[in-house]
Amino acid sequence: MMSENGALPLRGKVLTVDTMNANVKKVDYAVRGPIVQRAVQIEKELKEGVKKPFEEVIKANIGDAHAMGQRPITFFRQVMALCTYPQLLDDNKFPEDAKNRARRILQSCGGNSIGAYTTSQGIDCVRHDVANYIQRRDGGIPSDPDNIYLTTGASDGIVTILKLLTAGEGRTRTGVMISIPQYPLYSASIAELGAVQINYYLNEEKCWSLDISELQRSLQAAREHCDPRVLCIINPGNPTGQVQSRQCIEDVIRFAVKENLFLMADEVYQDNVYAEGCEFHSFKKVLFEMGPEYSSKVELASFHSTSKCYMGECGFRGGYMEVINMDPEVKAQLTKLVSVRLCPPAPGQALMDLVVNSPQPGEPSYQTFIKERTDVLSALAEKAKLTEEILNTVPGISCNPVQGAMYSFPRITLPERAINEAKAKGQAPDMFYCMKLLEETGICLVPGSGFGQREGTYHFRMTILPPTDKLKIMLNKLKEFHQKFTQQYS
Amino acid sequence: MMSENGALPLRGKVLTVDTMNANVKKVDYAVRGPIVQRAVQIEKELKEGVKKPFEEVIKANIGDAHAMGQRPITFFRQVMALCTYPQLLDDNKFPEDAKNRARRILQSCGGNSIGAYTTSQGIDCVRHDVANYIQRRDGGIPSDPDNIYLTTGASDGIVTILKLLTAGEGRTRTGVMISIPQYPLYSASIAELGAVQINYYLNEEKCWSLDISELQRSLQAAREHCDPRVLCIINPGNPTGQVQSRQCIEDVIRFAVKENLFLMADEVYQDNVYAEGCEFHSFKKVLFEMGPEYSSKVELASFHSTSKCYMGECGFRGGYMEVINMDPEVKAQLTKLVSVRLCPPAPGQALMDLVVNSPQPGEPSYQTFIKERTDVLSALAEKAKLTEEILNTVPGISCNPVQGAMYSFPRITLPERAINEAKAKGQAPDMFYCMKLLEETGICLVPGSGFGQREGTYHFRMTILPPTDKLKIMLNKLKEFHQKFTQQYS
Numbered sequence: 018m019m020s021e022n023g024a025l026p027l028r029g030k031v032l033t034v035d036t037m038n039a040n041v042k043k044v045d046y047a048v049r050g051p052i053v054q055r056a057v058q059i060e061k062e063l064k065e066g067v068k069k070p071f072e073e074v075i076k077a078n079i080g081d082a083h084a085m086g087q088r089p090i091t092f093f094r095q096v097m098a099l100c101t102y103p104q105l106l107d108d109n110k111f112p113e114d115a116k117n118r119a120r121r122i123l124q125s126c127g128g129n130s131i132g133a134y135t136t137s138q139g140i141d142c143v144r145h146d147v148a149n150y151i152q153r154r155d156g157g158i159p160s161d162p163d164n165i166y167l168t169t170g171a172s173d174g175i176v177t178i179l180k181l182l183t184a185g186e187g188r189t190r191t192g193v194m195i196s197i198p199q200y201p202l203y204s205a206s207i208a209e210l211g212a213v214q215i216n217y218y219l220n221e222e223k224c225w226s227l228d229i230s231e232l233q234r235s236l237q238a239a240r241e242h243c244d245p246r247v248l249c250i251i252n253p254g255n256p257t258g259q260v261q262s263r264q265c266i267e268d269v270i271r272f273a274v275k276e277n278l279f280l281m282a283d284e285v286y287q288d289n290v291y292a293e294g295c296e297f298h299s300f301k302k303v304l305f306e307m308g309p310e311y312s313s314k315v316e317l318a319s320f321h322s323t324s325k326c327y328m329g330e331c332g333f334r335g336g337y338m339e340v341i342n343m344d345p346e347v348k349a350q351l352t353k354l355v356s357v358r359l360c361p362p363a364p365g366q367a368l369m370d371l372v373v374n375s376p377q378p379g380e381p382s383y384q385t386f387i388k389e390r391t392d393v394l395s396a397l398a399e400k401a402k403l404t405e406e407i408l409n410t411v412p413g414i415s416c417n418p419v420q421g422a423m424y425s426f427p428r429i430t431l432p433e434r435a436i437n438e439a440k441a442k443g444q445a446p447d448m449f450y451c452m453k454l455l456e457e458t459g460i461c462l463v464p465g466s467g468f469g470q471r472e473g474t475y476h477f478r479m480t481i482l483p484p485t486d487k488l489k490i491m492l493n494k495l496k497e498f499h500q501k502f503t504q505q506y507s
Numbered sequence: 508m509m510s511e512n513g514a515l516p517l518r519g520k521v522l523t524v525d526t527m528n529a530n531v532k533k534v535d536y537a538v539r540g541p542i543v544q545r546a547v548q549i550e551k552e553l554k555e556g557v558k559k560p561f562e563e564v565i566k567a568n569i570g571d572a573h574a575m576g577q578r579p580i581t582f583f584r585q586v587m588a589l590c591t592y593p594q595l596l597d598d599n600k601f602p603e604d605a606k607n608r609a610r611r612i613l614q615s616c617g618g619n620s621i622g623a624y625t626t627s628q629g630i631d632c633v634r635h636d637v638a639n640y641i642q643r644r645d646g647g648i649p650s651d652p653d654n655i656y657l658t659t660g661a662s663d664g665i666v667t668i669l670k671l672l673t674a675g676e677g678r679t680r681t682g683v684m685i686s687i688p689q690y691p692l693y694s695a696s697i698a699e700l701g702a703v704q705i706n707y708y709l710n711e712e713k714c715w716s717l718d719i720s721e722l723q724r725s726l727q728a729a730r731e732h733c734d735p736r737v738l739c740i741i742n743p744g745n746p747t748g749q750v751q752s753r754q755c756i757e758d759v760i761r762f763a764v765k766e767n768l769f770l771m772a773d774e775v776y777q778d779n780v781y782a783e784g785c786e787f788h789s790f791k792k793v794l795f796e797m798g799p800e801y802s803s804k805v806e807l808a809s810f811h812s813t814s815k816c817y818m819g820e821c822g823f824r825g826g827y828m829e830v831i832n833m834d835p836e837v838k839a840q841l842t843k844l845v846s847v848r849l850c851p852p853a854p855g856q857a858l859m860d861l862v863v864n865s866p867q868p869g870e871p872s873y874q875t876f877i878k879e880r881t882d883v884l885s886a887l888a889e890k891a892k893l894t895e896e897i898l899n900t901v902p903g904i905s906c907n908p909v910q911g912a913m914y915s916f917p918r919i920t921l922p923e924r925a926i927n928e929a930k931a932k933g934q935a936p937d938m939f940y941c942m943k944l945l946e947e948t949g950i951c952l953v954p955g956s957g958f959g960q961r962e963g964t965y966h967f968r969m970t971i972l973p974p975t976d977k978l979k980i981m982l983n984k985l986k987e988f989h990q991k992f993t994q995q996y997s
């Protein structure tokens with residue numbers, strides 16, 4: 018109301034940190050946290066001519082292949098250009114197989130335009146292609162297009178399934194089991210939804226493998242205060258780079274059945290397997306190979322994305338999820354829920370289609386496609402090895418083999434004095450370390466504390482994505498820094 | 508645990524409608540509800556050769572311009588193709604201004620690729636261009652790129668702001684004021700977040716205008732049971748097609764100040780104004796013209812999208828929001844929150860850039876661009892008029908002028924017997940009507956009950972998007988149907 022003299026009342030803001038959504042406040046997201054903000058600032062300072070002991074910031078903090086110089090797959094971009102500007106279908110610069118793919122995608126878009134909304138679950142023909150891909154990948158185990166939902170990146174699918182699963186209050190509140198270290202999308206979404214985070218620790222001594230006894234310990238403890246209903250697995254692992262054995266996956270599935278848990282399998286790195294003797298096994302495949310007693314029972318959602326593997330098309334935000342044994346009424350609710358936001362981006366859907374329906378032998382683009390894919394994957398394999406080797410030459414750094422995915426997560430020994438100085442500043446010791454590294458060398462990493470780690474241990478996550486020569490320089494700078502840092506604080 | 512004979516225990520599913528997120532169950536989304544599902548089914552039946560009294564389904568249920576045959580703007584698609592497949596930058600088929608735009612966008616992408624993740628708030632140069640656009644649009648009132656967030660369609664921005672604002676329990680739970688009829692994204696998101704929906708009714712007798720006295724009534728009533736903190740406005744209106752007067756916007760702003768409400772202005776139809784004497788006024792502009800006493804105080808978020816106006820690029824899911832007077836700490840929380848999902852799709856961001864930075868006089872694409880834009884907008888204006896005129900010739904249908912946006916929302920008189928038959932079936936009477944219309948004519952509309960309406964009144968929403976000749980046929984079929992329906996049930 019107006020006061021006597023007609024002035025407006027003095028009031029505070031409607032929306033303040035005290036009055037806002039309390040769950041949102043609890044969200045933490047290290048991959049784009051303070052260290053990355055500082056890196057962006059430093060880049061600006063460099064541009065403005067501020068003198069630094071380095072020429073450029075190297076962002077090894079995020080799995081963003083193109084940003085690190087990886088080239089897109091030619092065929093994918095040709096088809097995307099054709100879908101975007103169909104006048105190019107008359108241009109003989111484009112190969113016939115690219116044109117055929119584009120025509121097929123456009124035919125299943127409203128008004129033959131990639132600018133139309135799609136059905137909420139995703140374009141029909143793309144969902145069929147995804148199902149065929151899964152079936153081929155899994156040695157013929159059938160996949161039903163009705164179980165496929167296209168998503169805005171895997172992130173979107175993961176949050177949506179967690180949302181469906183979150184219910185109850187107090188001791189009946191949904192508990193979600195996640196590995197530690199974890200990809201922080203999980204902890205952030207759990208916080209946002211007000212679910213309960215349940216940590217199970219990966220075994221660093223055994224190459225970040227998963228022990229069933231640790232799952233059991235963590236579940237037991239959680240049952241005291243919440244209702245554990247979901248078990249999340251990332252395989253190949255982020256940030257830890259391990260690839261799970263078939264045996265381990267079987268054991269996890271048995272555990273899920275025994276303990277009545279919904280399984281979420283994050284398999285966005287399914288093509289990123291480098292270490293000898295390692296192989297990607299999908300949860301779906303292992304589940305069905307365990308026989309109908311399991312495959313008819315276990316509720317599973319698995320996730321894939323256009324962002325990783327050999328394509329690294331993060332900006333398009335393409336992805337899919339497959340839901341297995343989901344209660345039909347819940348599936349109807351899921352379909353309704355995703356319809357509120359209308360649909361995932363159509364270009365991302367189209368790109369997902371190309372990933373699951375890539376050039377075939379005999380098609381004009383086949384050779385180039387295979388060459389480009391192989392080049393990317395073998396360079397990554399080489400860099401995975403290189404990273405492990407160089408890091409392990411540094412006293413005070415110990416790095417597990419990077420079996421898969423795109424990251425190393427080495428353990429670092431920090432001098433007592435550094436730890437104390439960090440704590441005095443209210444900083445996690447590995448944040449203190451990474452911040453100093455950034456200021457002195459321009460290398461941007463994410464501290465282990467952003468992913469979770471055993472109390473008293475310290476790590477950082479570094480992508481293996483920079484080009485080989487740059488990666489070498491970076492690793493050697495890091496080595497030098499670590500030695501200096503250790504001396505300085507000893 | 509295994510039972511004695513080694514068989515797995517018999518257990519129900521983890522995730523059922525009884526154990527799932529209760530808020531999700533409450534979500535309702537009519538625009539893609541049962542009527543649309545039936546329409547999709549009918550399309551399949553037609554393809555399979557099932558005989559129907561019509562040849563095709565006409566989907567006038569959703570504002571999806573390209574699906575209704577509208578052509579994309581050539582310049583936009585050229586730039587998008589260039590961004591997608593930069594090899595085309597050497598092709599002299601593409602005009603220089605398109606190439607320049609593409610180069611500029613690519614330069615601000617990581618690794619010069621639209622396949623890189625962008626910053627979470629959106630590509631820097633795009634946010635700058637958005638701010639410049641707003642400043643031009645609003646007669647020079649400044650806009651700060653730091654207040655711009657790019658989004659995955661306007662939907663994403665709207666849900667994000669509602670999420671920030673939702674807090675409290677019981678009587679202190681956040682109440683959100685929305686118009687009735689409304690665009691059901693609002694009611695659905697409010698339900699999902701567990702906020703409290705507060706209805707204020709638009710005045711159908713006065714061309715769906717907004718009365719402050721009705722706002723007051725609705726607010727007062729809501730204060731009994733929740734904490735009203737947000738007022739949502741859609742202008743131009745969906746589903747009701749009204750365009751708010753400058754005076755009305757001023758009054759709403761005064762009301763928001765007086766009652767301490769956060770304003771959300773959904774302005775995705777800002778170019779879709781057809782009626783003589785009507786003009787689009789942004790809330791931002793009116794707010795700032797009211798003087799610093801207001802402009803320094805009112806918290807406002809406004810939303811725009813690539814999906815509507817003359818471009819109709821729904822599939823790209825581009826959008827932005829501008830936040831005004833947001834508490835800096837809350838803004839930091841917002842930035843953190845959006846970073847969890849990494850970023851909006853880069854192609855949608857690029858497209859948003861073109862919308863706010865379209866060809867300028869003197870540039871090679873200017874003439875064609877203006878012609879294409881004008882053609883779309885004047886066809887829409889013509890169809891708005893046509894729709895109103897034809898519908899008002901039908902006894903029992905009364906339609907307000909379609910001043911803007913893309914929809915008519917006529918009131919229909921239903922015979923008592925039809926109402927009773929619907930109720931006996933447990934259907935809303937206008938759902939019963941629309942379902943019959945679909946089965947008999949193939950026309951797919953959304954019943955008024957999906958948007959909300961005054962008790963005892965019935966409506967449907969119909970887009971004005973079909974091409975003029977098809978629209979005429981549709982309107983005449985509708986007329987015929989309505990007369991038959993009325994006779995049948997009288």
Ligand SMILES: Cc1ncc(COP(=O)(O)O)c(C=O)c1O
Pocket residue numbers: 080169170171172173200202251255283285321322323324331334335336849
């Ligand atoms: C394990 C894991 N899951 C999901 C995602 C999300 O990927 P996107 O949303 O880009 O598909 C990432 C991204 O880095 C990831 O590492």
Ligand SMILES: Cc1ncc(COP(=O)(O)O)c(C=O)c1O
Pocket residue numbers: 359570659660661662663690692741745773775811812813814821824825826
């Ligand atoms: C009023 C209104 N707001 C928001 C939207 C969402 O648009 P998008 O998410 O495609 O930008 C729509 C779509 O129809 C709408 O009508």
